[in-house]
Amino acid sequence: MKTDSIFYQIFLNYPRSFFDLIGESTTEENNYKFSSIEVKQLSFRLDGLFLPTEENSSRPLYLVEVQFQADQDLYYRLFSEFFLFLRQYKPQHPWQMVVIYPSRKIEREQSIHFGDFLKLPSVTRIYLNELGEEAKNSLGIGIINLVVESEEKSVLQAKELIEKAQNQLNDEGTKQQLIDLIESIIVYKFPQKSREEIEAMFELADLKKTKIYQEALAEGEEKGERKGEQKEAVKLVLRQLNRRLGEVPQSLTEQIRELSVEQLENLGEALLDFTSETNLRQWLEQHD
Numbered sequence: 001m002k003t004d005s006i007f008y009q010i011f012l013n014y015p016r017s018f019f020d021l022i023g024e025s026t027t028e029e030n031n032y033k034f035s036s037i038e039v040k041q042l043s044f045r046l047d048g049l050f051l052p053t054e055e056n057s058s059r060p061l062y063l064v065e066v067q068f069q070a071d072q073d074l075y076y077r078l079f080s081e082f083f084l085f086l087r088q089y090k091p092q093h094p095w096q097m098v099v100i101y102p103s104r105k106i107e108r109e110q111s112i113h114f115g116d117f118l119k120l121p122s123v124t125r126i127y128l129n130e131l132g133e134e135a136k137n138s139l140g141i142g143i144i145n146l147v148v149e150s151e152e153k154s155v156l157q158a159k160e161l162i163e164k165a166q167n168q169l170n171d172e173g174t175k176q177q178l179i180d181l182i183e184s185i186i187v188y189k190f191p192q193k194s195r196e197e198i199e200a201m202f203e204l205a206d207l208k209k210t211k212i213y214q215e216a217l218a219e220g221e222e223k224g225e226r227k228g229e230q231k232e233a234v235k236l237v238l239r240q241l242n243r244r245l246g247e248v249p250q251s252l253t254e255q256i257r258e259l260s261v262e263q264l265e266n267l268g269e270a271l272l273d274f275t276s277e278t279n280l281r282q283w284l285e286q287h288d
Contacts, residue, residue, distance in 0.1 A: 006185060007066045007100075008036070008047060010143055013177040017140025018050065018064065021126060022098060031059055037085065046085055052093055060096045060122075067099060068148075070106050074099075075114045096122050102148040103129045139164045143178065146185050154189055155201050158182050233264040240268065245277055252277075255284050263287055 011018050015029040032050040048064030063082055067074055082097065101107050104127050109118060117123060128148050135141050142161050149157055161182050169175040187198060234257050241248050241256075248256070259267065270283055 009181055014140055017144055020138040020140045060094045061091055063097045065099045068102055072108050075110050098124045100126045103127055158186050230261050233261050237264050237268050240271055
């Protein structure tokens, strides 16, 4: 799933979800505007910034980073780009950095360089799978959690969230935007299903033809194609490994199934030099 775009839409259309997530007062959403800001010097963009609407306010600005893939360079990029932003714009506010992960296993701390930075009170790391039940009762956090929910549970959760939105929100525009977002997340999560099948899952007469939905549908179809390619690549690599090394243990097979198509192609070339199972284990450890 293209998490950057879906989280951008969640925070843009329902900023309360972010303040629920970090445990701040729900009234704070009225004091902030969510935006994406370009740092012109090197032409990169900070995609998630909550900026106070009052210039002379003592409220902090929030940089939000959503990271759903392991990235060894994340903190190198994040801190360097953010400090360049501070240098260029010199905002009149203290800052808070919030990094959102689906789980701890995705994070790559690079403690030797950033251990002290990550201990700062101005840096918060949130792991969605560790949120308590009380937090999950929030409509906003529920929508955020839907992004990482398993396929088996996501449809029921989406229906419950739609019901919550209908019962809790008075503004019809905000209510409809959230329902569109919830439906779009489900489209992302089920790339193999047709629009008619998803309509049946929700017991809807017709899904909304919003831009978000159309983007989700297009990306879902693309994801389905990539998933098919990845499955075929896994079969080919396992077949080659079984011929070269004998039957591959289940634990290693599961690791191989998680590899991307590009990683599988690289493994397909590397395995030609493998002489034992140890070579395979070492390769997988290096490419985790």
